[in-house]
Amino acid sequence: MTNNLGPFTTRRRVLGGLAATGATAGLATGLGTRFAQAQSSAPLKLGFQLHRTGIGAAYGRWYERTTKAALKAVNEAGGINGRPVEVIFEDDGTDAARGPQVLDKLINQEGCELVFGPLFSNVVMATAPRAAELKIPYLVCSETHSVAAGKLNRWTMQPGITDVKSQVRAVAPFIFDTLGKKVTMIYPDYAFGYDHRDFLTQAAKEAGAEIVKLLPIPVTETSFTRYFAQIPRSTEVIYHVMVGPGVLTFVKELGEFYGSNHPKLFGFIDSLEAVNIDTPSLSFLEGTHFWEGDCRYAQPDETEFDKAYRKAVGVNDQGAAINDPKEISTYAHMFSCWETLYVIKAGMEAADYKGPQDRQKFVEAVEAMSDMPASMQHPQGAKRFNGKTHQVFGHQNISQVKDGRLVRIERTSIDAGLYPDETDYTKMSF
Amino acid sequence: MGFWPIFLLALMEGLVSAAVLAITAAGLSLVFGVMRVVNVAHGAFFMLGAVGAWFVTTYVPGPPALVFLAAMILAPLCVAALAGLADIAVLKRLNYSPDATIVATIGLLYILEQGALSFFGPSARPVPAPFSFRIQLPWFGYSGYKLAVVVAAVVLLAVLWLMINRTKAGLVMRATQSDPEIARAFGINTDKVYAGVFAFGAGLAALAGVLVVPIQQAYYLMGEGPLLMSFIVVIIGGLGSLRGTLVAALFIGLSDGVISMFFSPTLTEILATLLVAFVLIFRPQGLFGRGAA
Known part of the structure; x- marks a missing residue:
């Protein structure tokens, strides 16, 4: 055995390989028919920087639910580029110091293609520079004006919510x-x-x-x-x-x-x-x-899109969880996760995204977007994306x-x- | 608003913080006085009281006032039991060594906070006040419940003072505080006293947590502020001196109200911390302390 391949590395590789094979096999049997046209049916992994704990926890809970609901809808309709999609959620404690660590973990350990989802601007400001260093598309749901103000970078975009x-x-x-x-x-x-x-x-x-x-x-x-x-x-x-x-x-x-x-x-x-x-x-x-x-x-006068979106996320007409009317949602903000996932889908499909080598093509594809009509992809209403400032504008x-x-x-x-x-x-x- | 209405509001706000602070800090002071243990987990017991109140008011049916009363009894009792257990399982095995117990209670703090995060969740959750009435003054309105907290604190502290100075349990505590070896020689089981005092101190923190939770909300990190303020109060008042603790709590609470109203809340924290530094330099035993043993 050579020196640069210690027993630990080997074991990890073997285990990783086994796990990947198992996952692929499992998906292939379950979803094989639906994703049959895909060149590769390996799932596309997206990272979500989640405020599960800390001061943003109330939002985090609903951002996770909304994203899972959107993910279900995306996968039921054939995934992205015919590939099934997985979202890996990682808690950042709404803590600026943990933001970049979460990004690193999602990319380097989990193997995600990109990262999206943070709301609190302190986390966004701390994480965006790291995303640029690693050349990772970073799609924030933050409302911060820093994106459109030019304070961040080419890899950071805000296509799901107005600043x-x-x-x-x-x-x-x-x-x-x-x-x-x-x-x-x-x-x-x-x-x-x-x-x-x-x-x-x-x-x-x-x-x-x-x-x-x-x-x-x-x-x-x-x-x-x-x-x-x-x-x-x-x-x-x-x-x-x-x-x-x-x-x-x-x-x-x-x-x-x-x-x-x-x-x-x-x-x-x-x-x-x-x-x-x-x-x-x-x-x-x-x-x-x-x-x-x-x-x-x-x-x-609720639109049919909002009605269907509300139902998919599990929210009643009063804005509370259907299964627990005491639990009020963060309805005014959480649509941004749903819409951002659909922007990711649209961008990856426009860029014919295959893997990490296409990350730059993906950013360019999102930059090329402009009008987004009200639809199941944009249930909050029509939006206009400005590719130059990386910021979307809505009602x-x-x-x-x-x-x-x-x-x-x-x-x-x-x-x-x-x-x-x-x-x-x-x-x-x- | 003119100067005097704002000053009145500042005093009222200050009294409420002083009341809660006095109960919390009394627990901390008692534990240090009798056991010489610096209990860093004290804030976590405060938080557990508030979280316990949320569980009781959420799952026990009945009229709000009665349910809240039940929370005032059940939550501190549960927290006290937990603290007693921690004393027997951890602190006693460390022979109450000052250095080791600081590290141990830091560990306890993390365990309790993460436990609350796991079982209670990361959200802040409201607990309804047992009654809600609003006092309308000519210049502003004020929560009736907040004033009730002040009254409750005065009663509780009076009871605490009587208990320490007029009952057998208090006598045993004072004896253990002044000299554990002699106390043992007189047949006092100091292990039991230590476990009891640690539980009692934690129970006081929890009670303060229950009282404060309708004003704030139950939140797994809510113990950090009270912990810091309690340490400040106990150091200024004199470690182990209950009278000093109460005077310092009143002083810090009221100045917190007044300074944060007229200047900024951050300035209060700066001044209080500065005051601690001066006390430690010029009068290390605190204003009412008896001097280092």
């Missing part, structure tokens, strides 16, 4: 024209919150409105009343967006502080994502407004709480959220 800048620009006219022109902002004290702060401030300037007070709150905060005392009396509208385990406490204490005699409230549903709003302690929210990416409550929903339900009162156009390009990734080298 915060676009969301804010789309809803700002409603806030300033309908609710009021003196706004106090409450937002999480990290990158995601700063996107909100910067773009609403900018939009306020353009609309002749005024941000009277900025209240950044640490994501791990557990007590919020102390911040509310700083809200100026002149405030006409409180704009709130919070994330993390304390969101329910935040809104509850806002209610205790003001009762029903509060300034107008405009919240990003992030402040109440995965939280039941129909409870006595949140009754003060009646009549207030929220941004929703996708409407939690089934609206009277936003403004909902009002009526009788403890979120009722959509406005759906903005895609154009309302567009802004001039800030970068051109296609001019960057791979």
Whole structure:
């Protein structure tokens, strides 16, 4: 035996080979007929960077379910390029330090073709440079503006959900024209919150409105009343967006502080994502407004796509799990996983993706995408992808709480959220 | 709002944090005072109390107030039993050596947190308050339950003080604290006292967790903040001095309310940590401590 092939290496290789053979054989017997036309019927492995634990856990649970539902639908329809698809989920603890490690593990140990799925921008910012180093397509579901701002790289794309800048620009006219022109902002004290702060401030300037007070709150905060005392009396509208385990406490204490005699409230549903709003302690929210990416409550004019998507993920008309009505989904955001998986499918099929050697072709294929009509692939609605900025733009929903339900009162156009390009990734080298 | 309403709100918020902190830190102080064990897992017992309250309020049927009362009894009892077990299984075998017990309780902290993550899950889950009424002042509203927490804490601490100073169990604890060898010579089974005190301290942390959970939510990492604050309070008050702990809790809690209201919550943590550093330099035995043994 040669020196560079120790017994351990050999054993691992043999075991790996056995496992691969077993997996292939198992799939071939079960799915052989369905995937018969594929040149290779070996499953295509995709990595999912999942916030299963840590401050993003409420989202993680639903991102996993949504992705599994999408995966089932994709495989039932023949997979990608005729190959069955597997998604490997790996927990990053919503921790920036673990982000790149998870990417490494998914690529080098699990043998995934690409990685997708992270929401929290701290994880995205930490992981994207590693994706570029390894030359791995990295498709984020994060809403962060960093992608479109040109802060990341050629390998990082956001084809499944609109970024915060676009969301804010789309809803700002409603806030300033309908609710009021003196706004106090409450937002999480990290990158995601700063996107909100910067773009609403900018939009306020353009609309002749005024941000009277900025209240950044640490994501791990557990007590919020102390911040509310700083809200100026002149405030006409409180704009709130919070994330993390304390969101329910935040809104509850806002209610205790003001009762029903509060300034107008405009919240990003992030402040109440995965939280039941129909409870006595949140009754003060009646009549207030929220941004929703996708409407939690089934609206009277719900599209057939949203209806079918809702059913596939296992969510009822109130936005809760069908098998446990107490468990509220993160409906406003989680469509991004579903749509991103379908963008991956479309991109891989356009690039005739065969393996790691085609990763660059895949990125170019996604960059070539533009209009995405509302469909089973895009159940939240039509989207427009900008290949230069790697960012997708879609419709936003403004909902009002009526009788403890979120009722959509406005759906903005895609154009309302567009802004001039800030970068051109296609001019960057791979 | 003018200065005085904000100041009033700051004091109310401060009293609530002081109340919860006092109960938590009393447990930590007791364990250190009697056993000389620095219990790093104390925050995990706090968290287990809150998580236990979630289990009780979720699975026990009945009117909210009664169910919550049941949680106030059951959760601390279960946590105390678990802590007693940990004492017998781990700490006793280390002969309560200060260095070894720190490492052991760090291990215990990870086991309990990961256990909660496995069995309770990673989400923050709400526990309904036993009653909900809102007090409307001219300037702002306030949660009635939060004020009830302050009252409950005062009662609990009074009972604790009576127990330590007026009962046989308290006498045995104090005897073991002042000199374990002499106590043994007088026929006190100090092993039992140690296990009991460790369980009791953990039970106090759990009780604080139950009281706080309707205000916050049950979450597997919620013990970290209270642990740090309890250490700060116990060090400032004097390790092992219950009176010092209570005074320090009141001081830290109120200044937390006032400073974080008028400046920023981060500044509170900076100042409290700085205060600990000064106490350790200039008065290592703490404000009410009796000096190093």
